[in-house]
Amino acid sequence: MNKLALVTGGATRIGAAITAHLAQQGREVIIHYNNSAKEAQALSESLQTTYKGKTFPIVQYDLFNWKKIDGFWNDVVQQYGVPELLVNNASLFHPGRIADTSTELMESMLNVNFMAPFYMTQAFSRTATNGDVINLLDTAITTNATTHVAYLLAKKNLGEFTKMAALEWAPEIRVNAIAPGPVLPPPDKSIDHLNAVALKTPLQRIVEVKALLSALDYLLTNKSVTGDILFCDSGQHLL
Ligand SMILES: NC(=O)c1ccc[n+]([C@@H]2O[C@H](COP(=O)([O-])OP(=O)(O)OC[C@H]3O[C@@H](n4cnc5c(N)ncnc54)[C@H](OP(=O)(O)O)[C@@H]3O)[C@@H](O)[C@H]2O)c1
Helix, strand or coil, rough: CCCCCEECCCCCCCHHHHHHHHHHHHCCCEEECCHHHHHHHHHHHHHHHHHHCCCCCCCEEECCCHHHHHHHHHHHHHHHHCCCCEEECCCCCCEECCCHHHHHHHHHHHHHHHHHHHHHHHHHHHCCCCCCEEEEEEEHCCCCCCHHHHHHHHHHHHHHHHHHHHHHHHHCEEEEEECCCCCCCCCCCCCHHHHHHHHCCCCCCCCCHHHHHHHHHHHHHCCCCCCCEEEECHHHHHH
16 A cells, blocks of 8 residues: 555645545655646645655646656656556646637647656556556546537547556556546636536536545555546436
8 A cells, every 4th residue: 555656736626635545545645736836835745744754745747748758757756766656637628619629729638638648657657567547537538519629539538548558558557547527616617517517417416526536446446447437427427
């Protein structure tokens, strides 16, 4: 249980909850962030106070620059050791239908939501002799009607990659994914918006963060599971 973990986008929202949960389980966690330096620092300090003797380093990197991820990863490994758990949580969620998807929008969605986790996972597999990768997807990967075309294409790719990587890197490394439904409203939307989305799911309920954490625990502890996409979405993928 004492594996070193790295959580991308691990300083805020769902990422911060995952970081704190892994820390509670006795892991040391490298908290990756891009813009949220203050949140990363505060989370690291609070975890260090709670779990004395453990370290929770913070590392900044803009995942748009996926071509330099190898260098970033090597620096992390040199400074803090080899992570045996990688959670690809960081994400960008910008709207656009096909007609209004500019090349810039497509590039940023693919870079952050697909190319970066792809090359983070590849870098992880070069250094870890065994371990786990967890990719955060979106329940919408089962659908085609969307206002977020480039985002959804990137998440669909990440879902397919999860299965391919699981096969290529077994038996040493397990690669699984969680596809959440409505957990937290996007920063520009209210809780009412999330409630309205949740009411349309079969279970008519928001997905609690603790439900996501229990999905994470299942994937990390069940050693017979790899290449799995666990829908934690109040049944939304069934629609
Ligand atoms: N919220 C939901 O209800 C929901 C639903 C379905 C799926 N999901 C998935 O669950 C995961 C977590 O969701 P969330 O709502 O907590 O995510 P979020 O708040 O939208 O983003 C998480 C983190 O991604 C990081 N990030 C964005 N662009 C980056 C870049 N260029 N380089 C590095 N990091 C970057 C941000 O870090 P900084 O703040 O440091 O810049 C941010 O803290 C995501 O993968 C999301 O797609 C969430």
